[in-house]
Amino acid sequence: MSDAVIGFALLVALLVTGWTGKLRDWSYLGAHQNYVVAVFLYVLMFSVIAKVLGAPFDFIGFRLEHQYHLSDQKLRSWLWDECKGWLVSLVLGAIMVEIVYAIIRIAPQRWWIIAWAVFVGLFLLMAQLAPVVLLPIFYKFKPLENDGLRERLTRLGELAGTRVRAIYEWKLSEKSKKANAALTGMGSTRRIILSDTLLEHYSDDEIEAILAHELGHHVHRHILKSILVQVGITFFGFWLVNQVLRFVIARNWFPVLNPRLYDFANLPLIVLVVTILSFLLMPALNAISRRHEREADRYAWENISAIAPFISSMQKLADQNLAEREPSKLVEWLFHSHPSIGKRIAAAESWASEHQPVEAQSLT
Ligand SMILES: [Zn+2]
Numbered sequence: 085m086s087d088a089v090i091g092f093a094l095l096v097a098l099l100v101t102g103w104t105g106k107l108r109d110w111s112y113l114g115a116h117q118n119y120v121v122a123v124f125l126y127v128l129m130f131s132v133i134a135k136v137l138g139a140p141f142d143f144i145g146f147r148l149e150h151q152y153h154l155s156d157q158k159l160r161s162w163l164w165d166e167c168k169g170w171l172v173s174l175v176l177g178a179i180m181v182e183i184v185y186a187i188i189r190i191a192p193q194r195w196w197i198i199a200w201a202v203f204v205g206l207f208l209l210m211a212q213l214a215p216v217v218l219l220p221i222f223y224k225f226k227p228l229e230n231d232g233l234r235e236r237l238t239r240l241g242e243l244a245g246t247r248v249r250a251i252y253e254w255k256l257s258e259k260s261k262k263a264n265a266a267l268t269g270m271g272s273t274r275r276i277i278l279s280d281t282l283l284e285h286y287s288d289d290e291i292e293a294i295l296a297h298e299l300g301h302h303v304h305r306h307i308l309k310s311i312l313v314q315v316g317i318t319f320f321g322f323w324l325v326n327q328v329l330r331f332v333i334a335r336n337w338f339p340v341l342n343p344r345l346y347d348f349a350n351l352p353l354i355v356l357v358v359t360i361l362s363f364l365l366m367p368a369l370n371a372i373s374r375r376h377e378r379e380a381d382r383y384a385w386e387n388i389s390a391i392a393p394f395i396s397s398m399q400k401l402a403d404q405n406l407a408e409r410e411p412s413k414l415v416e417w418l419f420h421s422h423p424s425i426g427k428r429i430a431a432a433e434s435w436a437s438e439h440q441p442v443e444a445q446s447l448t
Contacts, residue, residue: 090137092359098130098352105340108349123185123348127178130351135170142166152406155260165259168221180206181351189346196322203322204315208270211311215252215269215277224255225277236292237276237299240387244303250275251295257281262405265294267301274302286400289393293384297394300383306376313372317365325357366418373421381428382435391436398429 098104107129108122115121146162149155157165183202188195210218219225228234228251241248248267256264256279263282269275276298283291301307329350333343341350385391402409402425409426416424423431 087138087141088359088363090141091134092356094134094137095352095356095359099338099340099356102338102340104338104349104352108347111348119189119346120182120186123182124178126348126351127181128174131170131174131177139166149260154262154406157259161258165222172218172221181348184354185346185348192345195345196326200319200322203318207311207314207318211270211307212273215273215275219268219277223259225252226255227251228253228278228283230283230288232288233291233295236288237295240292240296240299243387244299246299246303248274248276248299248302252277253283254279257284263401265298267298267307270307276302281404285404286397287393289388289390290397290400293388293394293397296384296387297380299387300380301376303383304376304379306380309376310372313369317361321358321361324361325354328357329353370417370419370421374423377422377428378431381431385432385435385439391432394432395429398425398432401425 098107107126111122111125111129114125146155146157146159149157180203184195184199187199187202191198215225234249234251237251238249252275254264254277256262261281262279263285264279265282266277267274268277276295278291278294282294286294329345332338332353333341333345333350338353341347341353381394384394388394401407407425409424411420411424422428
């Protein structure tokens with residue numbers, strides 16, 4: 085959250101003070117007037133400034149995780165992760181910005197539609213590559229060795245007539261004591277990942293309940309649906325960026341910006357529009373995500389033999405991750421991608437009382 089506030093302040097400051105023009109001029113100087121290199125230098129300087137301003141807050145976050153015993157990661161390892169994270173975001177950010185400005189230069193009128201089409205391709209590519217290229221930069225993975233669990237997943241998958249057969253053990257313990265599980269990838273890279281912190285502390289029945297939940301995401305095609313939502317939002321986003329750029333430049337709100345759209349000094353304005361849009365859409369996106377989680381939970385209840393391991397796995401998750409069981413309504417509505425643990429357990433119990441009356445009685 086503090087990152088977002090700092091980012092926002094930085095963007096506004098760059099525009100209002102005209103410093104973005106200075107950064108642009110230095111970039112051209114450093115790049116010997118080469119446009120593509122200058123764009124990269126601008127992104128590089130921007131990214132260094134943002135990281136330096138955000139670093140104290142990142143460090144406070146690191147200290148807090150230790151204070152609450154959520155992590156015992158060493159400082160050196162954490163610093164190395166921070167460097168890698170910064171580099172990855174620099175590379176991805178630079179690629180996206182270069183693409184956008186290259187398209188603006190080639191087609192200044194229709195750039196936003198072309199850029200949108202290119203970004204759709206990038207989303208699909210990233211969804212495929214994430215588990216095999218992106219995640220391994222930060223974590224180690226290996227195929228799950230527990231044959232019993234693999235068999236259970238295969239059986240669950242067969243029931244659903246689906247193909248997720250790959251489960252990977254996710255070495256999270258080096259960085260965190262929290263437990264986590266996820267469905268990632270697309271097509272041949274589709275897989276369920278289970279953190280070692282989870283495998284260590286949960287019974288096979290509990291892990292099966294979690295696997296069934298992740299399989300629910302797969303059966304309901306939640307990754308594809310999220311990408312489609314992103315595709316729609318990105319279309320609107322690029323359209324909006326184009327409108328705002330033209331509006332602001334026509335009225336000369338920031339004299340430092342050149343009327344030609346390919347002047348990359350307007351990058352803070354583009355990022356500002358994107359930031360505000362994502363902030364405004366966050367409650368809607370989180371509502372979609374919570375809906376997906378409820379669907380995956382329901383899928384799990386329907387496909388495991390008893391509801392009790394699901395409920396006990398939820399309780400363990402809440403304890404291990406220090407999750408707030410009953411967050412305030414507003415906080416949940418704004419920021420939470422998952423329903424609260426309290427709600428998930430209550431929903432499971434009420435489902436069980438309708439569908440598995442004997443089981444539910446034994447719980448109370
Ligand atoms: Zn989920």
